[in-house]
Amino acid sequence: MWIPLSYALRGLWQRKMTTLLAVFGLGTVVAIIAGVLALQQGFETLYAEHGRKDxxxxxxxxxxxxxxxxxxxxxxxxxxxxxxxxxxxxxxxxxxxxxxxxxxxxxxxxxxxxxxxxxxxxxxxxxxxxxxxxxxxxxxxxxxxxxxxxxxxxxxxxxxxxxxxxxxxxxxxxxxxxxxxxxxxxxxxxxxxxxxxxxxxxxxxxxxxxxxxxPGTDEQAFAKALEKHPEVPAKVLSERTYLSSQTAALSATLKFLAGLLGTIMGVAAIFTATNTMLSALAARTREVGTLLSIGFRPIAVFLSFLIEALFLGLLGGLVGCLLVLPIHGIRTGTMNFDTFTEVAFAFRITPEVLTTAIVFSLFLGLLGGAWPAWRASRLLPTEALRRR
Amino acid sequence: MDFWTLTRRNLLRHPLRTFLTCGAIALAIFLVCTLRSLVTTLDNTAAAARNERLWVQSAVSLFVGLPQAYQSKIEAVEGVEVVCPWQWFGGIYQDPKNFFSQFAVDPVKTFDLYPEMKVIDGSLDEFVADRRGAMVGQGLVDRFGWKVGDKIPLLGALFPHPEGSDVPWEFEIRGIYEPEANNVDNQMFLFHWEYFAETYELGEGQPPDAGTFVMRTEPGSDQKRVMREVDALFENGPQRVQTTTESEFQAQFVSMYGNVGFFVTVIGGAVLFAILLAALNTMLMAAREQTRDVGVLKALGFSDGRLFRYLLGQSFVLCLVGGAIGIGLALLLEKGIGKAFATMLPNYTVVPQTLVLAVGITLALGLLAGLLPALRARSILPVNALADR
Structure with missing residues (x-):
């Protein structure tokens, strides 16, 4: 028998302050990562999407x-x-x-x-x-x-x-x-x-x-022929390919930065999520004992707590997305390391950025919730019921 | 029962929770130290430069060289002691990802101008004697595992080899230098200007430009006047120049990075906000569980003020331990991070001011996270607290 979803979600609602702080903490972490990615997207699309193929x-x-x-x-x-x-x-x-x-x-x-x-x-x-x-x-x-x-x-x-x-x-x-x-x-x-x-x-x-x-000129074949041109050898590529090649250094740096921040802040966020879920467990130890003693299987308890953590992650992700949305379209300028010139472009919150943010946040919730959920499922009903 | 016993017992009541909160604070403080150090390193490059050296560069563009003939004209300006050409080579070593600075320079004059560069392996004499010799920084040796005697091929992306654009220039390492002060990049690859210029002329039929000139003025001469006079020499072309002190020269590059500093600061602020919420959360959780304890203590006669201090102190202890670990981590990983950022930001260092800032932030965090629970404890009535199950 499965524990109803509403039970898990009500748990978050009951401890509003804790949930709120955890959600905003997660949301801020997600927003930072999404913001860096939005910068990278804005920069990259400026080049990659506006080069012509012909x-x-x-x-x-x-x-x-x-x-x-x-x-x-x-x-x-x-x-x-x-x-x-x-x-x-x-x-x-x-x-x-x-x-x-x-x-x-x-x-x-x-x-x-x-x-x-x-x-x-x-x-x-x-x-x-x-x-x-x-x-x-x-x-x-x-x-x-x-x-x-x-x-x-x-x-x-x-x-x-x-x-x-x-x-x-x-x-x-x-x-x-x-x-x-x-x-x-x-x-x-x-x-x-x-x-x-x-x-x-x-x-x-x-x-x-x-x-x-x-029309119909083949980029590859033409480039090959020009490379070996007897009088004027040249390197040829389509403008789209050319412009895309001018973003590698800054794009890689920004992605690296997002990854680095994501890892460090991610671990910190997992710690926070674990804390939140542990307090959720502490507040409901007796309830869990009751559930186990009336016949709910440990796996049901485990999943119930995991779902609660995932929901926490989802809320965090949504808050993160909401926090980062206002920067969409804000123009900024930065140095393109490939051309060593300054380019102006706008932050771009693309669907990819939002998806990454939500998935990242769910992942944080999952990792943060795993240990408390496991602990909840391993509780002995007799002991749990004795606890205040 | 004294403060320490009470705090220890309370914090260790849930060792896992305390450990996780401490860990989160440690990571945040570590991140803040690192981000801040990136900014200060960027700023300090300019500040640490030696001002007895002047740089002459094109006033038009960083990518335009100056005619070689400028050298003798600059040397003729009163008060100028040594002038050395300094040309960016921009070659590719194996893969474009292996980016590092390469310069064609006058070997003797360069080491005269830069007494802070110490040759630690091979020797300056061998470098000077070998036309195709190279002097490389210790940073590059660490990165690529080079040693004296290695032959290094560099594909000339800006300056094709006369035998073809796919033929690399080849240099042999004759010496390894390490700068004494952190105002000199320890990842430079230096080779002979003459060898470069002659080979280039062989292919292109005309001499190459010297990218920039570094010079030193005679002791006691008026630098401002020298700078003015050099600039005036070429006011009408063919290429206008700008003479600056070394620190101004490097400050230019820093300002070209634009708002990197601003971005990093914003990120650091957001990181702090996230972690403040986490610490506050933990302290609130702890406070809720301690409601009964507070009631008991009050019933025993502990004053409100004393309890306030206890609860606030608990938050300080938690944050300070986390902060200390974070600062320790930042110092411990200084070298490793320096290596990771070496190509973009040489000489990464964590300066004492950053540590002071980190301690300040940790204290502020402890105060903010502890204040709310501590204030709440004041309004707790022993009767209610003891009845609360």
Whole structure:
């Protein structure tokens, strides 16, 4: 015969203060872990979900990021013209753009320094990007002039990043004429004309080429062919793959942090849960004795206490989720260890984060409840009944 | 019956519960110490730097080098004693995960500029004599099990080897250094600037840039003036420079980590909150069970004030024992944690201020957790308490 569920749950209700403290304790632990994971999710989706599969990125062989990569300009031009796999616009021009990229030192509005990516692009870029990159205020920069547009995430965070301001790059002043918005990491960048940027930065070599491919181009096969290209060997990968590869270090760090906190705080939380369940047992020793003496089997008592602990865990998980929900969408900026530049993004409470939080909390409840439940099931009815 | 006997008996009435609460407090205090140490280590890197050394770097970007020709121009500035090029190599050792700092430097000048770097194995002379020699930090030796005489291949991610981008540069370890003070990274891989520059030129047809220059000013010279004059030399390009003291230079890097410190502090605060609830919970449970005892003690003539102190003291003892274990754990694991964070945050140390903070937190925890049960005991009437079954 099984002990009714309501018996286990009533136990939690009877000791409201203890239950409340335990639930909030568990909830706080769960919220910390979920918060770190939400940071990681926000960061990772910014990169991984906003890279396009039909755009390919060309890098110097051996380079792992655009900062490390460089092409001699004439070779880059040859590459763009000679590849039939690159799509063309109506006028027959290849849909490709050389880009130069540099993380430049900038001052933050609230003090301190940071690295902001500056990207010089060719006019074809906007045809390539379509609606992914929009000018939401002001105008796009005029090709061939010292004008730039700034990413929306930089407004209010980086000094001189507002419409009409002047940005000095090395010895050249650039006029901010527009604000650029994009769902991906571009909204933390400053964009200008490729030739003018290369000139100002004193770097004539483009760092990478971005091109739209003819539909159906196979990433793997194309990359293999380009690796062995007789004139201009290059490392090729889709933009989605490229951007995903730029998150490894920070993502791993955040996951490690969540795991570390989860382990240490988790053990502490299990201790707390065990304490709570032990007090539940102490308060009901006589009741347990009664249950056992009227014929409930020890396994039923064990399960009843375990269910109570699991329910405690579930409540803790729910409270944790509620505590962490308000941070969803809060924008923050942090250093991407792979590019060494600052990116802005929002915390993201994804279903995965919530599931992890609940499962983690249930797990804590289970581990915390196991020992008291076992002890309850091993009570001798005669002794238990004698206890006050 | 004195305080200690009563407290011991009460806490040991449920040894398991006391042990679990102590354990939870210990883990929390350990975590708070560790998180706090990460922040102080980050801050102290900058504070411990030596200010007689100046750094000249591009004012534009960390990823842009300075022309080699700048060196002689800087040397000509009055008051400058030694100038050494310092180029980030960014090579890959076996796997990109094995990240550590590699620099092409002038071997003689570097050890002149950094007297706090002591060669503990091999020798400086051997390093200087071997063009392809390397001087590595003890931290790297611990990490990779290297020894003097080992050949280390580094794949040039930024600087491809002239024979092909898949051909590694090869260096032989000629010496191992250990910094005396914790302002120098003990995980650097240093090799000859000349060997680097000549090999690079072979492949690219032009000399490489020097990433930054480290220099020392003559004793008694006006540093501010030297910094101003060096900056002014290149005001009109081709590459503008910024000269800073070593501590400012390192503070820049710290500020680039952005709000890491803030995040860590928030997490630490949440950890404390969670643990406060746990300690409070235990103290309340204990207090409930002691209701009868309190009644008996009152009936025996114990004053309210005395009981208040007893119950509060009980909470302090519990928290202090937990806190002490947590602090001990943080100190014990200092080396291990230092190793785990070595690539991102070299020279992890638990400073005394952190320990003081931890003790303060423990005391506050004891007070907060004990206050409520202790106050409740005041209102207990012996009659009711004794009748309560």
């Amino acid at each position: 755009l390919f990125v060309f890098l110097r062989p051996g380079a792992n990021s655009e900062g490390e990569s460089t092409f001699p300009p004439d070779r880059a031009k040859t590459l763009i013209k000679s590849l039939p796999e690159i799509a063309q616009d109506e006028a027959g021009q290849p849909l490709a753009s050389m880009e130069c990229f540099l993380a430049v030192r900038r001052y933050k509005v609230d003090g301190g320094e940071t690295n902001v990516p500056i990207r010089g692009v060719q006019p074809m870029t906007f045809a390539l990007r379509g609606d992914d990159v929009r000018i939401v205020e002001g105008e796009p920069f005029e090709p061939g002039t010292d004008q730039v547009v700034v990413g929306r995430s930089l407004l209010g965070r980086i000094r001189n990043c507002n419409l009409g301001a002047t940005i000095w790059i090395n010895t050249t002043p650039f006029q901010v004429v527009g604000v650029l918005d994009s769902e991906g990491p571009f909204s933390s960048e400053i964009w200008g004309d490729f030739d003018r940027m290369s000139d100002a930065l004193n770097r004539e070599n483009p760092n990478r080429i971005v091109a739209q491919m003819v």
